Structure formats: C-alpha cells, structure tokens
Amino acid sequence: MSTTTSPVDGSTGAGTAREIGIAVLGMGNVGAEVVRILRDNADDLRSRVGAPLALRGVAVRDLARPRDIDSALLTDDPAALVARDDVDIVVELMGGIDPARALIGTALLNGKSVVTANKALLAEYTGELATAAAGAKVDLYFEAAVAGAIPVIRPLMQSLAGDTVERVAGIVNGTTNYILSAMDETGADYADTLAEAGRLGYAEADPTADVEGYDAAAKAAILASIAFHTRVTAADVHREGISSITAADLVSAKKFDCTIKLLAICERVRSADGRQRVSARVYPTLIPHHHPLATVNGAFNAVVVEAENAGRLMFYGQGAGGSPTASAVLGDLVMAARNKVHGGRGPLESTYASLPVAPIDDVLTRYYVSMRVADRPGVLAQVAGEFSKRSVSIAAVRQEGAGDDARLILVTHRAPDRYQSECVAALEDMDAVIKVSSVLRLEGTDD
Structure with missing residues (x-):
C-alpha cells in the first residue's frame, strides 16, 4: 500500500490522488485562520479539490512564539520553504513589498501557483507578477486583496468578462467606515472616534495607511486594473483621507440628506x-441617504459595480478580519489546487485596453464647500461670481448663523475638478x- 503525507500534521496514511503541497508565508490573524481551516476542513x-491539500510548512518571524500548530x-x-520541490502552491500572507515580492516571484518562476492577499504589492507590481505567472503557466490569485470576504475580483474577471464595466465604487476600508459611521451616529469628533x-x-497603532487613504488607494488600483483591462498603479490614484472631517x-x-463616506471610485471616462x-x-x-452605499456602516465594506448590460450590482459583507479574509484565501486556494489536479489555469491578466489614466483635474465632480463669511450684504453675490467666472454652476446654498x-x-x-478647485482657491x-472650513465632493447623484 502506498503512503502519503497527511494533509495537515505530517503523519502518514493511505492516499490515492497526488497531494497538493501548500506553503503558507505568515501566520498572523489571517494566516492562523487559513491553517486552522486547512486542518479542520x-x-x-480534499473532496472539493480532488486531492489532499498537504501543509508543507508555515513561515513565521518568531519561532519561539506559541502557536496552535505542530x-x-x-x-x-x-x-527555503518556497524552494521545496514538494510545494505546489504558495499562500503569501506576510504583507508589504519586500521580501514578499521576491518570494512570490521565485515561486512563480519555479512553477508554483500563488495565492496572496497583499494589496500593497499588487497595487505596484501586478504586471510583473502576472507576466511571471503567464510565463510559467501557473495561477496568480488575489481575491482577498480587496474587501476581505466579499467576492469582487472573480466577478470582475469572470462573471463580467463579456460585459463593459463603466464604474466601480465602494467602501473598501473598514477602519475609516467605522470612524465616519460612529461620528455620524454619536456626534463625536474625529480624534475621539479614532481613539x-x-x-x-x-x-492600527499607526492608522496612517487607513485614515489617509493609502489602503483604499491600493485597492482602487487593483479594481481599476481589472475592471478596465488597464494597468493602474497606486501612484495613478488620486488620494485624500478623512483626518480633516x-x-x-x-x-x-x-441637512442635505446626505452622509459622508470614504469612497474608492474607478470609472470609465469618455470625452x-x-x-x-x-x-x-x-x-x-x-452621498445621498438613498444611495445603497450610504447604509453601509461600521467596519463593513461594500462595492457597487455598474456595467453596460448587467446594470448595477452590489457586493456587501465583512471587509477585513482573520476569518472573513481567510475565507477568500481558501476560495482562491481551492481554485488553484483544482487547476493543479486537472491541468487547467485561471484567467490571466487582461491589459488589452491600455487606457490612459485621467488626472483628477479633468474629472467631472460636484463640490460641497463650507466657509465662514463676513455677515454683510453682497457676500453671496461675490462668492457666486467666482464660481460663475469658471463656469461652475451652484446647485444649492445654505446660510447658517450670523x-x-x-x-x-x-x-x-x-464641472471639471480643476475649475472647482480654482473656485475654492479664489x-x-x-x-x-474669513475661512474656507471644509471642501468635500458629492457623489451618487445624477446632477
């Protein structure tokens, strides 16, 4: 009787189909959940893949730290773990650019499929990694890189592959959504709510990546690249955070029947x-209260996709956390393992459109501007005159206090964002x- 390595703990037992060797890089909240699911399920x-999934090893920074694993x-x-001949799929959950970039690149070049949740890396180097995966004829999956457990990447790459996506907009950062939701509900200020x-x-202890929009910008780059068949990097994404709200x-x-959300917006712009x-x-x-994203509160995420034929689709759920993100990782892992068993491959990167990226100056936006003004006749006319000079039409005015x-x-x-910002500067x-207190944009309307 032949023997094989046990799918989880390294013991021996009866086997039929060849094992699919799995290496996990990183054992934080997500990595620990991935290892647990591999063991418990x-x-x-095995039944879903058609072969056992054998955990070959888990790379960690601190070997002395107690962990629930052999x-x-x-x-x-x-x-060394990535280089092992008995590893077929590498699951990268370390985060950051280096050494993750080199490890993933080595894995792909050596014929190993890769599953990753590394949004920062993908936002900069998807092209490089996708080229390596295509050359080695292996898979590169990254559903967990955007919006945790919410299936967004695969619908864009597969379900809507025959459609034309016009716009993808969503709440893709749970930290900022929690903060804005709590401020809206309690009336507390930003600093207290962040604390x-x-x-x-x-x-996080250092919340900069979240509250200044870097995390959301990385995810926007990934979404735009897939939706519009164009390589978009984080540097192409106009980014503003919530710390001034x-x-x-x-x-x-x-008072305008709206709430405030940090949105990642990717859209096809036609001249x-x-x-x-x-x-x-x-x-x-x-965004208006009647918009579907306005009701997404707490640490939840949601993404709305608008396509030419499918119309509006909304994806909603847990956007972060160990178990939700691990669910997305395991979905990718099962797909990659099936392809190893049956000889198939997942969809490849599509960049045939190669559309240029429009600068924010050229994008049509709406502005909300709040300012302290001198309480005297003619002020509104003066203010309106600055907008009129730049062909920016005013939709609503509210005066408060005295x-x-x-x-x-x-x-x-x-109006073009350039003209809107010129009005504010004027x-x-x-x-x-006396002071321009707040400048925000308004989305989710037809005006």
Missing part, C-alpha cells in the same frame, strides 16, 4: 470625441471669506 477540501511545520526561512476605534481593535461636516451633510480614459480616486465624499458665526455652504453642479483670497 481537510476532508471537505512546531515541526514552522520555519523562519521562507525562501475609540483603536481601543476596539478597528484601527469634522462633526460639523456630518451635521451639515444631514466628447469618444476618447476613453480611466479615473481612479479615493476621497471622503457626501455675525462672527455666519457660515455659507454651497453645493455645485458637475474664495480663500476673498476679503469677505
């Missing part, structure tokens, strides 16, 4: 002559405007 996974499977040498998010484990902004938003470009941007924006507390709030119609130089 071994029989089901210590013989642990190593602090990820390069509470840290205490609850929603915000105040409780007063959320109160004012309610009057039919020329197409891609816009990818991340910023806090007002005297030193006089405040003017404007909402504009769509306001800041006006004697009648």
Whole structure:
C-alpha cells in the first residue's frame, strides 16, 4: 500500500490522488485562520479539490512564539520553504513589498501557483507578477486583496468578462467606515472616534495607511486594473483621507440628506470625441441617504459595480478580519489546487485596453464647500461670481448663523475638478471669506 503525507500534521496514511503541497508565508490573524481551516476542513477540501491539500510548512518571524500548530511545520526561512520541490502552491500572507515580492516571484518562476492577499504589492507590481505567472503557466490569485470576504475580483474577471464595466465604487476600508459611521451616529469628533476605534481593535497603532487613504488607494488600483483591462498603479490614484472631517461636516451633510463616506471610485471616462480614459480616486465624499452605499456602516465594506448590460450590482459583507479574509484565501486556494489536479489555469491578466489614466483635474465632480463669511450684504453675490467666472454652476446654498458665526455652504453642479478647485482657491483670497472650513465632493447623484 502506498503512503502519503497527511494533509495537515505530517503523519502518514493511505492516499490515492497526488497531494497538493501548500506553503503558507505568515501566520498572523489571517494566516492562523487559513491553517486552522486547512486542518479542520481537510476532508471537505480534499473532496472539493480532488486531492489532499498537504501543509508543507508555515513561515513565521518568531519561532519561539506559541502557536496552535505542530512546531515541526514552522520555519523562519521562507525562501527555503518556497524552494521545496514538494510545494505546489504558495499562500503569501506576510504583507508589504519586500521580501514578499521576491518570494512570490521565485515561486512563480519555479512553477508554483500563488495565492496572496497583499494589496500593497499588487497595487505596484501586478504586471510583473502576472507576466511571471503567464510565463510559467501557473495561477496568480488575489481575491482577498480587496474587501476581505466579499467576492469582487472573480466577478470582475469572470462573471463580467463579456460585459463593459463603466464604474466601480465602494467602501473598501473598514477602519475609516467605522470612524465616519460612529461620528455620524454619536456626534463625536474625529480624534475621539479614532481613539475609540483603536481601543476596539478597528484601527492600527499607526492608522496612517487607513485614515489617509493609502489602503483604499491600493485597492482602487487593483479594481481599476481589472475592471478596465488597464494597468493602474497606486501612484495613478488620486488620494485624500478623512483626518480633516469634522462633526460639523456630518451635521451639515444631514441637512442635505446626505452622509459622508470614504469612497474608492474607478470609472470609465469618455470625452466628447469618444476618447476613453480611466479615473481612479479615493476621497471622503457626501452621498445621498438613498444611495445603497450610504447604509453601509461600521467596519463593513461594500462595492457597487455598474456595467453596460448587467446594470448595477452590489457586493456587501465583512471587509477585513482573520476569518472573513481567510475565507477568500481558501476560495482562491481551492481554485488553484483544482487547476493543479486537472491541468487547467485561471484567467490571466487582461491589459488589452491600455487606457490612459485621467488626472483628477479633468474629472467631472460636484463640490460641497463650507466657509465662514463676513455677515454683510453682497457676500453671496461675490462668492457666486467666482464660481460663475469658471463656469461652475451652484446647485444649492445654505446660510447658517450670523455675525462672527455666519457660515455659507454651497453645493455645485458637475464641472471639471480643476475649475472647482480654482473656485475654492479664489474664495480663500476673498476679503469677505474669513475661512474656507471644509471642501468635500458629492457623489451618487445624477446632477
């Protein structure tokens, strides 16, 4: 009777189909859950794949740290683990650019499929890694890199492969969504809400990547690349964070029947002559309460896809966390393992469109501008005149307070962002405007 390595713990037992060797790089919250699911669901996974999934090893930084796994499977040498001949699929959950980039590249070049949740790496080097995967005729899967457990990547690459995607917009960062939702609900200011998010484990000790939009921008780059068959990097994404949002902004938003969310927006931009470009941007924006993304609160994520024939599709769920993200990783792992067993391959990167990226200046946007103004006749006319000079139409005006507390709030119609920002710059130089307090964009309307 032949013997094979046990799918999880390294013991021997009866085997039929060839094992698929798995190497896991990183055992944080997500990695630990992936290892647990591989162990606890071994029989089901074997049936779904058509062969046992054998965990060859797990690379960690600290071998002395207690972990719920046979210590013989642990190593602090990820390069040696990736190089093993009995590893067929590498699951990279280390994060960061280096050494993950080199390890994934080595794995692909040596004929090993890769599953990764590394959004920062993919936002910069998808082209390089996809080329390596295509050359070696292996898979590169990364569903878990965007929006945790929510299936977004595979629908864009497969389900909508025959359609034309016009727009992808979503809440893709749970930390910022929790903060804005809590500010909206409680009236607390940004600093206090961020501190509470840290205490609850929603915000990292250094929350910069989340609150300044870097995390969302990386995800926007990935989404835009897939949706529009064009390589888009994080550097192509216009990025703004939420640290300047105040409780007063959320109160004012309610008066316009809106809330404020940090959105990643990727869309196909068409000029009057039919020329197409891609816009990818991340910023806090007002959205109407009737918009489906306005009801997404707490640490949840949601992505709305608009396609020419499919219409509007919405994907909603847990956007982060060990178990939700591990679910997406295991989905990719099962697909990659099936392909190893049956000789198939997943969809390859498609960049045939190679559309140019439109700068934010050229994108049509709407602005919400809140300013403290001198309480005297003619101020509104002066302010409106600056917008009129640049062909920016005002959709709504609200005046609040009096005297030193006089405040003017404007909402504009769509116009090139360049003209909108020029209007704001002109306001800041006006004697009648004491201070421009807030400038936000407005999305989710037809105006």
